[in-house]
Amino acid sequence: MEQKFFHHALKIQKEQCIGCSHCMNICPTEAIRVKDGKAELFENRCIDCGECFRVCPVGAIIIEQDDFNKIFQYKYRVALLPAVLIGQFPEDIRTSQIYSVLKDLGFTDVYEAEHGVDILQESMISYTEKSENKPLISAFCPAVVRLIQVRFPALVDHIISLHPPLDIAALYYKQKLISQGINESEIGIFYVTPCASKIAAVKSPVGEEKSSITGVINMDFIFNKVYKSIRRGEYSDSININKERLTPEGTMWSLTNGEADKMNGRCLAIDGVHNVMDFLERIENEEIKDVDFLELRACDESCAGGVLTTQNRFLTVERLKKRAQHYEDARIEKTKKDIFNYQTYLNESLSLGKIKPRSMMKLDESMTEAMKKMRRVKEIMKFLPDVDCGACGAPNCQALAEDIVQERAAINHCIFVQKVFEKKGIIDWEQSHEIMKNIWGDEKFDRK
Protein backbone atom coordinates (compact mmCIF):
# COMPACT_ATOMS: atom_id res chain seq x y z
CA MET A 1 0.00 0.00 0.00
CA GLU A 2 1.49 3.35 -0.91
CA GLN A 3 1.49 5.93 1.82
CA LYS A 4 -0.96 8.73 1.21
CA PHE A 5 0.61 12.15 1.35
CA PHE A 6 -2.25 14.42 0.46
CA HIS A 7 -5.90 14.77 1.08
CA HIS A 8 -7.66 15.29 -2.21
CA ALA A 9 -10.71 17.40 -2.70
CA LEU A 10 -11.15 15.99 -6.20
CA LYS A 11 -13.09 12.75 -6.28
CA ILE A 12 -14.02 10.60 -9.23
CA GLN A 13 -17.56 9.30 -8.95
CA LYS A 14 -17.37 5.90 -10.54
CA GLU A 15 -21.12 5.61 -11.16
CA GLN A 16 -21.16 8.74 -13.30
CA CYS A 17 -17.82 8.19 -15.02
CA ILE A 18 -18.16 7.11 -18.66
CA GLY A 19 -14.44 6.37 -19.10
CA CYS A 20 -14.01 8.94 -21.88
CA SER A 21 -10.35 9.62 -20.90
CA HIS A 22 -10.61 13.42 -21.28
CA CYS A 23 -9.27 13.79 -17.73
CA MET A 24 -6.47 11.30 -18.35
CA ASN A 25 -5.25 13.29 -21.33
CA ILE A 26 -5.31 16.70 -19.65
CA CYS A 27 -3.78 15.76 -16.28
CA PRO A 28 -0.47 17.63 -15.95
CA THR A 29 1.06 15.03 -13.63
CA GLU A 30 -0.19 11.94 -15.52
CA ALA A 31 -2.10 10.86 -12.43
CA ILE A 32 -5.09 9.29 -14.21
CA ARG A 33 -5.58 5.96 -16.00
CA VAL A 34 -8.67 4.25 -17.39
CA LYS A 35 -9.48 0.76 -16.11
CA ASP A 36 -12.75 -1.20 -16.36
CA GLY A 37 -14.25 1.75 -18.20
CA LYS A 38 -13.65 4.18 -15.34
CA ALA A 39 -11.05 6.82 -14.54
CA GLU A 40 -8.64 5.91 -11.76
CA LEU A 41 -6.49 8.31 -9.78
CA PHE A 42 -2.92 7.80 -8.52
CA GLU A 43 -3.47 9.86 -5.42
CA ASN A 44 0.13 10.72 -4.66
CA ARG A 45 0.63 12.27 -8.07
CA CYS A 46 -2.51 14.43 -7.97
CA ILE A 47 -1.89 18.09 -7.12
CA ASP A 48 -5.57 19.13 -7.02
CA CYS A 49 -5.21 21.58 -9.90
CA GLY A 50 -8.72 20.70 -11.08
CA GLU A 51 -7.95 20.44 -14.81
CA CYS A 52 -9.80 17.09 -14.85
CA PHE A 53 -12.86 18.70 -13.26
CA ARG A 54 -12.93 21.30 -16.04
CA VAL A 55 -12.92 18.80 -18.89
CA CYS A 56 -15.20 16.08 -17.51
CA PRO A 57 -18.24 16.06 -19.86
CA VAL A 58 -20.58 14.30 -17.44
CA GLY A 59 -19.74 15.90 -14.11
CA ALA A 60 -18.27 12.67 -12.72
CA ILE A 61 -15.44 14.53 -11.02
CA ILE A 62 -16.61 16.41 -7.98
CA ILE A 63 -14.94 18.73 -5.53
CA GLU A 64 -15.78 17.53 -2.07
CA GLN A 65 -16.84 20.38 0.21
CA ASP A 66 -18.06 20.51 3.77
CA ASP A 67 -21.78 20.14 4.37
CA PHE A 68 -23.15 23.68 4.59
CA ASN A 69 -25.06 22.84 7.75
CA LYS A 70 -21.75 22.23 9.48
CA ILE A 71 -21.57 26.00 10.01
CA PHE A 72 -24.43 25.75 12.52
CA GLN A 73 -22.28 23.65 14.84
CA TYR A 74 -20.66 26.95 15.77
CA LYS A 75 -22.11 29.95 17.51
CA TYR A 76 -19.85 32.34 15.63
CA ARG A 77 -19.85 31.54 11.94
CA VAL A 78 -17.35 33.49 9.88
CA ALA A 79 -17.52 33.48 6.07
CA LEU A 80 -14.06 34.17 4.71
CA LEU A 81 -14.42 35.39 1.13
CA PRO A 82 -11.89 35.60 -1.69
CA ALA A 83 -11.97 38.87 -3.66
CA VAL A 84 -12.82 36.91 -6.80
CA LEU A 85 -16.20 36.03 -5.29
CA ILE A 86 -17.24 39.69 -5.38
CA GLY A 87 -15.82 39.80 -8.92
CA GLN A 88 -18.35 37.14 -10.00
CA PHE A 89 -21.30 39.48 -9.64
CA PRO A 90 -22.49 42.02 -12.21
CA GLU A 91 -21.58 45.61 -11.46
CA ASP A 92 -25.10 46.64 -10.47
CA ILE A 93 -24.88 44.40 -7.41
CA ARG A 94 -23.39 46.03 -4.36
CA THR A 95 -21.01 44.34 -1.95
CA SER A 96 -23.41 45.16 0.88
CA GLN A 97 -26.15 43.15 -0.85
CA ILE A 98 -23.85 40.13 -1.11
CA TYR A 99 -22.86 40.42 2.54
CA SER A 100 -26.44 40.70 3.66
CA VAL A 101 -27.48 37.51 1.83
CA LEU A 102 -24.52 35.71 3.41
CA LYS A 103 -25.82 36.80 6.82
CA ASP A 104 -29.30 35.59 5.88
CA LEU A 105 -27.76 32.25 4.98
CA GLY A 106 -26.52 31.94 8.53
CA PHE A 107 -23.11 33.54 8.79
CA THR A 108 -22.59 35.88 11.73
CA ASP A 109 -19.50 37.53 10.27
CA VAL A 110 -18.21 38.15 6.77
CA TYR A 111 -14.59 39.01 6.08
CA GLU A 112 -12.46 39.19 2.96
CA ALA A 113 -9.42 36.90 2.94
CA GLU A 114 -7.18 39.40 1.15
CA HIS A 115 -7.11 41.72 4.16
CA GLY A 116 -4.31 39.34 5.10
CA VAL A 117 -2.23 40.94 2.33
CA ASP A 118 -1.81 44.07 4.49
CA ILE A 119 0.20 42.02 6.99
CA LEU A 120 1.91 39.69 4.52
CA GLN A 121 3.22 42.06 1.88
CA GLU A 122 6.02 43.66 3.88
CA SER A 123 7.15 40.36 5.36
CA MET A 124 7.29 38.85 1.89
CA ILE A 125 9.44 41.70 0.64
CA SER A 126 11.89 41.42 3.53
CA TYR A 127 11.93 37.62 3.15
CA THR A 128 12.89 37.94 -0.52
CA GLU A 129 15.62 40.44 0.38
CA LYS A 130 17.15 38.08 2.94
CA SER A 131 16.86 34.74 1.20
CA GLU A 132 19.52 33.47 -1.18
CA ASN A 133 17.38 30.84 -2.87
CA LYS A 134 16.59 32.94 -5.91
CA PRO A 135 14.22 32.91 -7.63
CA LEU A 136 11.84 32.78 -4.71
CA ILE A 137 8.47 31.26 -5.43
CA SER A 138 5.28 32.43 -3.77
CA ALA A 139 3.40 29.88 -1.65
CA PHE A 140 0.09 31.50 -2.64
CA CYS A 141 -1.24 28.77 -4.94
CA PRO A 142 -1.50 25.39 -3.16
CA ALA A 143 -1.60 23.50 -6.48
CA VAL A 144 1.76 25.03 -7.42
CA VAL A 145 3.26 24.14 -4.02
CA ARG A 146 2.17 20.53 -4.55
CA LEU A 147 3.36 20.53 -8.15
CA ILE A 148 6.83 21.56 -6.97
CA GLN A 149 6.85 18.91 -4.24
CA VAL A 150 5.86 16.17 -6.65
CA ARG A 151 7.51 17.13 -9.94
CA PHE A 152 10.24 19.65 -9.10
CA PRO A 153 11.48 18.48 -5.69
CA ALA A 154 14.83 20.22 -6.16
CA LEU A 155 13.00 23.55 -6.04
CA VAL A 156 11.15 23.20 -2.71
CA ASP A 157 13.70 25.43 -0.97
CA HIS A 158 12.73 28.24 -3.33
CA ILE A 159 9.19 28.38 -1.98
CA ILE A 160 8.63 31.34 0.34
CA SER A 161 7.63 29.68 3.58
CA LEU A 162 5.11 32.28 4.68
CA HIS A 163 1.40 31.70 5.11
CA PRO A 164 -0.82 32.96 2.29
CA PRO A 165 -3.20 35.89 3.02
CA LEU A 166 -6.11 33.51 3.56
CA ASP A 167 -4.47 31.88 6.60
CA ILE A 168 -3.49 35.25 8.04
CA ALA A 169 -7.06 36.55 7.71
CA ALA A 170 -8.37 33.40 9.41
CA LEU A 171 -5.85 33.68 12.24
CA TYR A 172 -6.70 37.33 12.73
CA TYR A 173 -10.43 36.86 12.79
CA LYS A 174 -10.24 33.97 15.21
CA GLN A 175 -7.95 35.94 17.54
CA LYS A 176 -10.17 38.98 17.31
CA LEU A 177 -13.21 36.97 18.44
CA ILE A 178 -11.20 35.27 21.18
CA SER A 179 -10.10 38.65 22.52
CA GLN A 180 -13.77 39.57 22.78
CA GLY A 181 -14.08 36.77 25.31
CA ILE A 182 -15.45 34.16 22.93
CA ASN A 183 -14.43 30.55 23.41
CA GLU A 184 -12.37 29.17 20.52
CA SER A 185 -14.59 26.10 20.27
CA GLU A 186 -17.53 28.35 19.41
CA ILE A 187 -15.79 29.83 16.38
CA GLY A 188 -16.14 28.31 12.93
CA ILE A 189 -14.21 29.92 10.09
CA PHE A 190 -15.41 28.85 6.66
CA TYR A 191 -13.56 29.71 3.49
CA VAL A 192 -15.50 30.13 0.28
CA THR A 193 -13.09 28.55 -2.16
CA PRO A 194 -12.62 29.24 -5.87
CA CYS A 195 -10.68 26.00 -6.39
CA ALA A 196 -10.00 22.43 -5.26
CA SER A 197 -6.40 22.98 -4.23
CA LYS A 198 -7.37 25.42 -1.49
CA ILE A 199 -9.62 22.73 0.01
CA ALA A 200 -6.80 20.24 -0.07
CA ALA A 201 -4.56 22.87 1.55
CA VAL A 202 -7.04 23.31 4.41
CA LYS A 203 -7.64 19.59 4.90
CA SER A 204 -4.00 18.54 4.72
CA PRO A 205 -1.88 21.66 5.03
CA VAL A 206 1.72 21.62 3.83
CA GLY A 207 4.25 22.94 6.33
CA GLU A 208 1.98 23.00 9.38
CA GLU A 209 0.01 20.62 11.57
CA LYS A 210 -3.47 21.98 11.31
CA SER A 211 -5.12 24.79 9.39
CA SER A 212 -6.78 27.64 11.26
CA ILE A 213 -9.71 27.32 8.88
CA THR A 214 -12.59 25.16 10.11
CA GLY A 215 -14.22 24.23 6.83
CA VAL A 216 -14.54 24.98 3.15
CA ILE A 217 -17.54 25.77 1.01
CA ASN A 218 -17.42 25.78 -2.77
CA MET A 219 -17.74 29.14 -4.43
CA ASP A 220 -20.19 28.03 -7.12
CA PHE A 221 -22.60 26.88 -4.39
CA ILE A 222 -22.41 30.24 -2.56
CA PHE A 223 -22.62 32.26 -5.78
CA ASN A 224 -25.79 30.51 -6.88
CA LYS A 225 -27.45 30.95 -3.48
CA VAL A 226 -26.52 34.62 -3.20
CA TYR A 227 -27.28 35.59 -6.79
CA LYS A 228 -30.70 33.94 -6.69
CA SER A 229 -31.67 35.78 -3.51
CA ILE A 230 -30.53 39.12 -4.86
CA ARG A 231 -32.34 38.65 -8.19
CA ARG A 232 -35.48 37.74 -6.34
CA GLY A 233 -35.04 40.67 -3.96
CA GLU A 234 -35.07 38.24 -1.06
CA TYR A 235 -32.65 39.71 1.41
CA SER A 236 -32.84 41.84 4.50
CA ASP A 237 -31.78 45.44 4.25
CA SER A 238 -30.58 45.83 7.79
CA ILE A 239 -26.95 45.55 6.93
CA ASN A 240 -24.20 45.94 9.40
CA ILE A 241 -21.19 45.21 7.26
CA ASN A 242 -17.54 45.44 8.02
CA LYS A 243 -16.67 48.97 6.93
CA GLU A 244 -13.06 48.13 6.31
CA ARG A 245 -12.28 48.02 2.62
CA LEU A 246 -9.69 45.98 0.80
CA THR A 247 -6.70 47.94 -0.39
CA PRO A 248 -6.10 47.93 -4.15
CA GLU A 249 -3.22 45.48 -3.49
CA GLY A 250 -5.57 43.17 -1.62
CA THR A 251 -8.21 43.32 -4.33
CA MET A 252 -5.69 42.47 -7.06
CA TRP A 253 -3.52 40.00 -5.08
CA SER A 254 -5.16 36.78 -6.29
CA LEU A 255 -5.11 37.88 -9.93
CA THR A 256 -2.21 37.44 -12.32
CA ASN A 257 0.56 39.95 -11.47
CA GLY A 258 -1.17 40.70 -8.15
CA GLU A 259 1.94 39.66 -6.24
CA ALA A 260 4.64 40.17 -8.90
CA ASP A 261 3.74 43.86 -9.28
CA LYS A 262 4.30 44.44 -5.57
CA MET A 263 7.57 42.62 -4.99
CA ASN A 264 11.02 44.11 -5.43
CA GLY A 265 13.59 43.23 -8.06
CA ARG A 266 12.98 41.25 -11.22
CA CYS A 267 9.57 39.64 -10.76
CA LEU A 268 7.60 37.44 -13.13
CA ALA A 269 4.03 36.20 -13.07
CA ILE A 270 3.07 32.97 -14.83
CA ASP A 271 -0.41 31.47 -14.91
CA GLY A 272 -1.79 28.20 -16.27
CA VAL A 273 -0.45 24.88 -14.98
CA HIS A 274 1.27 23.87 -18.23
CA ASN A 275 2.97 27.27 -18.53
CA VAL A 276 4.09 26.96 -14.93
CA MET A 277 5.54 23.48 -15.55
CA ASP A 278 7.40 24.67 -18.62
CA PHE A 279 8.87 27.56 -16.67
CA LEU A 280 9.87 25.42 -13.68
CA GLU A 281 11.73 23.09 -16.08
CA ARG A 282 13.80 26.05 -17.21
CA ILE A 283 14.38 27.31 -13.70
CA GLU A 284 15.62 23.86 -12.74
CA ASN A 285 18.11 23.89 -15.63
CA GLU A 286 19.20 27.38 -14.56
CA GLU A 287 18.38 28.49 -18.08
CA ILE A 288 16.66 31.50 -16.57
CA LYS A 289 18.82 33.43 -14.19
CA ASP A 290 18.68 36.66 -12.22
CA VAL A 291 14.97 36.40 -11.43
CA ASP A 292 14.17 37.45 -7.87
CA PHE A 293 10.54 36.50 -7.49
CA LEU A 294 8.09 34.18 -9.21
CA GLU A 295 4.34 34.34 -8.89
CA LEU A 296 3.07 30.99 -10.19
CA ARG A 297 -0.62 30.18 -10.44
CA ALA A 298 -2.14 26.93 -11.66
CA CYS A 299 -5.18 28.55 -13.28
CA ASP A 300 -5.26 30.76 -16.34
CA GLU A 301 -5.95 34.31 -15.06
CA SER A 302 -5.12 32.96 -11.58
CA CYS A 303 -8.02 32.73 -9.10
CA ALA A 304 -10.38 34.52 -11.50
CA GLY A 305 -10.08 31.31 -13.54
CA GLY A 306 -10.50 28.99 -10.54
CA VAL A 307 -12.40 25.81 -11.33
CA LEU A 308 -15.24 26.76 -8.99
CA THR A 309 -15.86 30.19 -10.46
CA THR A 310 -19.06 30.53 -12.42
CA GLN A 311 -18.43 33.64 -14.48
CA ASN A 312 -16.07 34.52 -17.32
CA ARG A 313 -12.60 35.07 -15.88
CA PHE A 314 -11.77 38.10 -18.01
CA LEU A 315 -14.90 39.90 -16.83
CA THR A 316 -14.01 39.04 -13.23
CA VAL A 317 -10.58 40.61 -13.72
CA GLU A 318 -12.14 43.70 -15.25
CA ARG A 319 -14.53 44.14 -12.34
CA LEU A 320 -11.84 43.71 -9.74
CA LYS A 321 -9.60 46.22 -11.51
CA LYS A 322 -12.42 48.76 -11.38
CA ARG A 323 -13.01 47.98 -7.75
CA ALA A 324 -9.33 48.45 -6.97
CA GLN A 325 -9.33 51.85 -8.69
CA HIS A 326 -12.48 52.83 -6.87
CA TYR A 327 -10.92 52.00 -3.51
CA GLU A 328 -7.63 53.73 -4.20
CA ASP A 329 -8.02 55.71 -0.96
CA ALA A 330 -8.33 52.51 1.10
CA ARG A 331 -4.55 52.30 0.94
CA ILE A 332 -4.24 55.48 2.98
CA GLU A 333 -6.55 54.24 5.72
CA LYS A 334 -4.86 50.83 5.67
CA THR A 335 -2.97 51.00 8.96
CA LYS A 336 -6.12 52.13 10.79
CA LYS A 337 -7.61 48.68 10.19
CA ASP A 338 -8.24 46.48 13.19
CA ILE A 339 -5.98 43.75 11.80
CA PHE A 340 -2.99 45.98 12.61
CA ASN A 341 -3.85 45.71 16.32
CA TYR A 342 -2.85 42.05 15.95
CA GLN A 343 0.25 42.67 13.86
CA THR A 344 2.75 41.30 16.39
CA TYR A 345 0.75 38.12 16.94
CA LEU A 346 0.23 37.61 13.21
CA ASN A 347 3.88 38.24 12.35
CA GLU A 348 4.86 35.61 14.90
CA SER A 349 2.53 33.09 13.25
CA LEU A 350 3.54 33.96 9.70
CA SER A 351 6.17 31.29 9.13
CA LEU A 352 5.29 28.01 7.47
CA GLY A 353 7.16 24.90 8.53
CA LYS A 354 9.46 23.05 6.21
CA ILE A 355 7.98 22.17 2.84
CA LYS A 356 9.26 18.72 2.00
CA PRO A 357 9.92 17.22 -1.42
CA ARG A 358 7.53 14.38 -2.30
CA SER A 359 9.11 13.13 -5.47
CA MET A 360 6.77 10.75 -7.27
CA MET A 361 9.02 10.29 -10.27
CA LYS A 362 11.40 7.64 -8.94
CA LEU A 363 10.99 4.24 -10.58
CA ASP A 364 12.27 2.50 -7.47
CA GLU A 365 13.71 3.33 -4.06
CA SER A 366 16.87 1.43 -4.92
CA MET A 367 18.87 2.98 -7.72
CA THR A 368 19.99 -0.44 -8.97
CA GLU A 369 16.34 -1.50 -9.27
CA ALA A 370 15.42 1.86 -10.82
CA MET A 371 18.09 1.34 -13.45
CA LYS A 372 16.79 -2.15 -14.21
CA LYS A 373 13.31 -0.75 -14.60
CA MET A 374 14.52 2.08 -16.78
CA ARG A 375 16.29 -0.41 -19.07
CA ARG A 376 13.05 -2.36 -19.34
CA VAL A 377 11.11 0.83 -20.12
CA LYS A 378 13.59 1.54 -22.91
CA GLU A 379 13.15 -1.99 -24.26
CA ILE A 380 9.35 -1.80 -24.09
CA MET A 381 9.35 1.58 -25.85
CA LYS A 382 10.86 -0.14 -28.91
CA PHE A 383 7.63 -2.10 -29.32
CA LEU A 384 5.23 0.78 -28.70
CA PRO A 385 4.13 2.94 -31.63
CA ASP A 386 4.85 6.43 -30.16
CA VAL A 387 1.37 7.47 -31.22
CA ASP A 388 0.22 8.40 -27.69
CA CYS A 389 -3.33 7.41 -28.65
CA GLY A 390 -4.33 6.49 -25.10
CA ALA A 391 -6.19 3.37 -26.21
CA CYS A 392 -4.27 1.37 -23.60
CA GLY A 393 -5.81 3.46 -20.80
CA ALA A 394 -2.59 5.38 -20.12
CA PRO A 395 -2.00 8.94 -21.35
CA ASN A 396 0.94 8.10 -23.62
CA CYS A 397 3.30 5.29 -24.68
CA GLN A 398 5.97 6.26 -22.15
CA ALA A 399 3.41 6.17 -19.32
CA LEU A 400 2.25 2.70 -20.44
CA ALA A 401 5.83 1.45 -20.53
CA GLU A 402 6.37 2.75 -16.98
CA ASP A 403 3.10 1.20 -15.83
CA ILE A 404 4.22 -2.14 -17.29
CA VAL A 405 7.49 -2.18 -15.35
CA GLN A 406 5.58 -1.18 -12.21
CA GLU A 407 3.26 -4.15 -12.88
CA ARG A 408 0.18 -2.00 -13.33
CA ALA A 409 -0.33 -2.85 -16.99
CA ALA A 410 0.70 -5.32 -19.67
CA ILE A 411 2.25 -4.77 -23.09
CA ASN A 412 -0.77 -6.30 -24.82
CA HIS A 413 -2.82 -3.35 -23.58
CA CYS A 414 -1.33 -1.52 -26.57
CA ILE A 415 -3.67 -1.84 -29.51
CA PHE A 416 -0.78 -1.82 -32.00
CA VAL A 417 1.00 -4.60 -30.13
CA GLN A 418 -2.28 -6.56 -30.16
CA LYS A 419 -2.39 -6.34 -33.97
CA VAL A 420 1.17 -7.64 -34.18
CA PHE A 421 0.40 -10.42 -31.68
CA GLU A 422 -2.71 -11.39 -33.65
CA LYS A 423 -0.73 -11.60 -36.88
CA LYS A 424 1.89 -13.75 -35.20
CA GLY A 425 -0.78 -15.95 -33.67
CA ILE A 426 0.23 -15.12 -30.08
CA ILE A 427 -3.30 -14.02 -29.25
CA ASP A 428 -6.52 -14.36 -31.20
CA TRP A 429 -9.12 -11.66 -31.91
CA GLU A 430 -11.28 -12.81 -29.03
CA GLN A 431 -8.48 -12.33 -26.54
CA SER A 432 -7.67 -8.89 -27.87
CA HIS A 433 -11.36 -7.99 -27.70
CA GLU A 434 -11.35 -9.12 -24.08
CA ILE A 435 -8.27 -7.00 -23.25
CA MET A 436 -9.89 -3.87 -24.65
CA LYS A 437 -13.09 -4.60 -22.75
CA ASN A 438 -11.10 -4.86 -19.53
CA ILE A 439 -9.68 -1.41 -20.14
CA TRP A 440 -12.70 0.43 -21.48
CA GLY A 441 -15.61 -1.51 -20.00
CA ASP A 442 -18.15 -3.78 -21.71
CA GLU A 443 -20.56 -1.02 -22.69
CA LYS A 444 -18.28 0.58 -25.26
CA PHE A 445 -18.15 -2.72 -27.16
CA ASP A 446 -21.86 -3.33 -27.02
CA ARG A 447 -23.26 -0.34 -28.92
CA LYS A 448 -26.47 -0.71 -30.79
Next chain:
Amino acid sequence: MHFEFDIEAGDFSKVGFASSQLKKIMKQLVGAHKIVKRIVVALYEAEVNVVAHAYSGKVIIDIDTEKVVIKVEDEGPGIPDVQLAMQEGYSTASEKVREMGFGAGMGLSNIKNNSDKFQIETQVGIGTSLKIVSYLKAQ
Protein backbone atom coordinates in the same frame (compact mmCIF):
# COMPACT_ATOMS: atom_id res chain seq x y z
CA MET B 1 23.13 2.92 -18.55
CA HIS B 2 24.04 4.53 -21.79
CA PHE B 3 22.35 7.43 -23.59
CA GLU B 4 23.27 9.51 -26.61
CA PHE B 5 21.80 12.75 -27.90
CA ASP B 6 22.72 14.89 -30.89
CA ILE B 7 23.05 18.64 -30.54
CA GLU B 8 22.02 20.80 -33.45
CA ALA B 9 24.52 23.62 -33.76
CA GLY B 10 23.27 27.13 -34.31
CA ASP B 11 19.69 26.54 -33.17
CA PHE B 12 19.19 28.20 -29.80
CA SER B 13 15.51 27.29 -29.67
CA LYS B 14 16.49 23.66 -29.14
CA VAL B 15 19.25 24.18 -26.64
CA GLY B 16 18.58 22.28 -23.44
CA PHE B 17 17.10 19.15 -24.99
CA ALA B 18 19.80 16.78 -23.75
CA SER B 19 19.88 18.33 -20.27
CA SER B 20 16.08 18.07 -19.99
CA GLN B 21 16.24 14.41 -21.00
CA LEU B 22 19.01 13.76 -18.50
CA LYS B 23 16.97 15.50 -15.83
CA LYS B 24 13.98 13.24 -16.49
CA ILE B 25 16.22 10.17 -16.34
CA MET B 26 17.88 11.25 -13.09
CA LYS B 27 14.53 12.06 -11.45
CA GLN B 28 13.39 8.53 -12.24
CA LEU B 29 16.60 7.01 -10.96
CA VAL B 30 17.39 9.01 -7.86
CA GLY B 31 14.44 11.38 -7.31
CA ALA B 32 15.16 14.55 -5.37
CA HIS B 33 18.92 14.02 -5.09
CA LYS B 34 20.93 17.25 -4.82
CA ILE B 35 23.29 16.09 -7.54
CA VAL B 36 20.59 16.23 -10.22
CA LYS B 37 20.57 19.98 -10.42
CA ARG B 38 24.37 20.28 -10.68
CA ILE B 39 24.60 17.71 -13.46
CA VAL B 40 21.77 19.28 -15.40
CA VAL B 41 23.22 22.78 -15.10
CA ALA B 42 26.64 21.56 -16.24
CA LEU B 43 25.21 19.79 -19.26
CA TYR B 44 23.00 22.73 -20.17
CA GLU B 45 26.00 25.07 -20.23
CA ALA B 46 27.90 22.57 -22.37
CA GLU B 47 24.99 22.38 -24.80
CA VAL B 48 24.92 26.16 -25.09
CA ASN B 49 28.63 26.13 -25.96
CA VAL B 50 28.12 23.60 -28.74
CA VAL B 51 25.11 25.44 -30.18
CA ALA B 52 26.95 28.74 -30.08
CA HIS B 53 30.36 27.72 -31.39
CA ALA B 54 30.45 24.32 -33.07
CA TYR B 55 29.18 22.85 -36.35
CA SER B 56 27.71 19.73 -34.79
CA GLY B 57 27.82 17.95 -31.47
CA LYS B 58 26.93 14.91 -29.49
CA VAL B 59 26.21 14.13 -25.83
CA ILE B 60 27.13 10.69 -24.48
CA ILE B 61 25.95 9.81 -20.99
CA ASP B 62 26.85 6.80 -18.88
CA ILE B 63 25.16 6.27 -15.54
CA ASP B 64 25.92 3.69 -12.88
CA THR B 65 25.06 3.55 -9.20
CA GLU B 66 28.19 5.53 -8.28
CA LYS B 67 28.53 8.20 -10.90
CA VAL B 68 27.28 10.00 -13.97
CA VAL B 69 29.78 10.47 -16.78
CA ILE B 70 28.92 12.95 -19.49
CA LYS B 71 30.92 13.47 -22.66
CA VAL B 72 30.14 16.37 -24.92
CA GLU B 73 31.98 16.12 -28.22
CA ASP B 74 31.78 18.62 -31.00
CA GLU B 75 33.17 19.28 -34.43
CA GLY B 76 34.02 22.94 -34.48
CA PRO B 77 36.65 25.62 -34.31
CA GLY B 78 38.19 24.38 -31.05
CA ILE B 79 39.49 26.68 -28.33
CA PRO B 80 42.87 28.35 -29.02
CA ASP B 81 43.56 29.27 -25.39
CA VAL B 82 41.79 26.96 -22.95
CA GLN B 83 43.14 28.69 -19.84
CA LEU B 84 41.77 32.00 -21.01
CA ALA B 85 38.42 30.43 -21.93
CA MET B 86 38.15 28.91 -18.46
CA GLN B 87 38.25 32.34 -16.82
CA GLU B 88 34.95 33.62 -15.53
CA GLY B 89 33.64 36.40 -17.71
CA TYR B 90 35.81 35.60 -20.72
CA SER B 91 33.65 35.34 -23.81
CA THR B 92 34.02 35.31 -27.56
CA ALA B 93 30.28 35.43 -28.12
CA SER B 94 29.00 37.89 -30.68
CA GLU B 95 26.72 40.80 -29.81
CA LYS B 96 23.79 38.88 -31.29
CA VAL B 97 24.33 35.87 -29.02
CA ARG B 98 24.74 38.11 -25.97
CA GLU B 99 21.46 39.84 -26.74
CA MET B 100 19.78 36.45 -26.50
CA GLY B 101 21.04 36.13 -22.94
CA PHE B 102 23.88 33.77 -23.73
CA GLY B 103 27.61 34.32 -23.84
CA ALA B 104 28.20 35.97 -20.48
CA GLY B 105 31.48 34.09 -20.28
CA MET B 106 30.43 31.88 -17.40
CA GLY B 107 30.06 28.70 -19.46
CA LEU B 108 33.19 26.62 -19.01
CA SER B 109 33.91 27.75 -15.47
CA ASN B 110 30.29 27.08 -14.53
CA ILE B 111 30.52 23.55 -15.96
CA LYS B 112 33.66 22.94 -13.93
CA ASN B 113 32.06 24.33 -10.75
CA ASN B 114 29.08 22.02 -11.20
CA SER B 115 31.08 18.83 -11.66
CA ASP B 116 33.38 16.67 -9.57
CA LYS B 117 35.81 15.95 -12.40
CA PHE B 118 36.26 18.06 -15.45
CA GLN B 119 38.44 17.37 -18.49
CA ILE B 120 38.71 19.33 -21.66
CA GLU B 121 40.48 18.42 -24.88
CA THR B 122 40.46 20.73 -27.82
CA GLN B 123 42.13 21.02 -31.19
CA VAL B 124 41.91 24.22 -33.17
CA GLY B 125 40.05 23.63 -36.41
CA ILE B 126 38.84 20.18 -35.37
CA GLY B 127 36.74 20.39 -32.25
CA THR B 128 36.39 20.16 -28.51
CA SER B 129 35.45 17.37 -26.18
CA LEU B 130 34.48 17.68 -22.54
CA LYS B 131 34.28 14.98 -19.95
CA ILE B 132 32.29 15.74 -16.83
CA VAL B 133 32.03 13.29 -13.95
CA SER B 134 29.65 13.66 -11.01
CA TYR B 135 29.65 11.24 -8.10
CA LEU B 136 26.35 10.27 -6.54
CA LYS B 137 27.91 9.77 -3.13
CA ALA B 138 30.31 12.22 -1.57
CA GLN B 139 33.87 11.05 -2.31
